[in-house]
Amino acid sequence: MRRTQSEQDKLIAQISRIEGQVRGIGKMIAADRYCIDVLIQVQAARxxxxxxxxxxxxxxxxxxxxxxxxxxxxxxxxxxxxxxxxFVR
Incomplete structure (x- = not known):
C-alpha cells in the first residue's frame, strides 16, 4: 500500500518535529540543564x-x-x- 502524499507529508512533518526535539535536547545538555528535564525530553523524543x-x-x-x-x-x-x-527492543 502506498501512502498518499498527505500521509507522506505528515510523516515527514513528524520527523522534522523530532529533529527539532533532538536539537533541543542537545541545547539543554550544552546549557547544563537539570538532568530530569533532559531525560523527560529524551523520553518524549523516543x-x-x-x-x-x-x-x-x-x-x-x-x-x-x-x-x-x-x-x-x-x-x-x-x-x-x-x-x-x-522494533520492540
Missing part, C-alpha cells in the same frame, strides 16, 4: 519516534506484506516478524 515507527510498520503490514502474500511470497511474513522483533 515516544515520538515509536509512533512514527508504528505507523510505518502498520503501512508495511497492510500494504507490502498483503501484496507479497497475494503474490505467493511467504518470506515477507518472516521479514515482518523480524522487523517487529527489532
Amino acid at each position: 515516544a515520538a519516534l515509536t509512533r512514527v515507527g508504528l505507523l510505518i510498520l502498520e503501512d508495511h503490514a497492510k500494504g507490502c506484506v498483503v501484496d507479497a502474500v497475494q503474490r505467493g511470497e511467504e518470506k515477507v511474513i518472516d521479514e515482518l516478524v523480524d522487523a517487529v522483533k527489532k
Whole structure:
C-alpha cells in the first residue's frame, strides 16, 4: 500500500518535529540543564519516534506484506516478524 502524499507529508512533518526535539535536547545538555528535564525530553523524543515507527510498520503490514502474500511470497511474513522483533527492543 502506498501512502498518499498527505500521509507522506505528515510523516515527514513528524520527523522534522523530532529533529527539532533532538536539537533541543542537545541545547539543554550544552546549557547544563537539570538532568530530569533532559531525560523527560529524551523520553518524549523516543515516544515520538515509536509512533512514527508504528505507523510505518502498520503501512508495511497492510500494504507490502498483503501484496507479497497475494503474490505467493511467504518470506515477507518472516521479514515482518523480524522487523517487529527489532522494533520492540
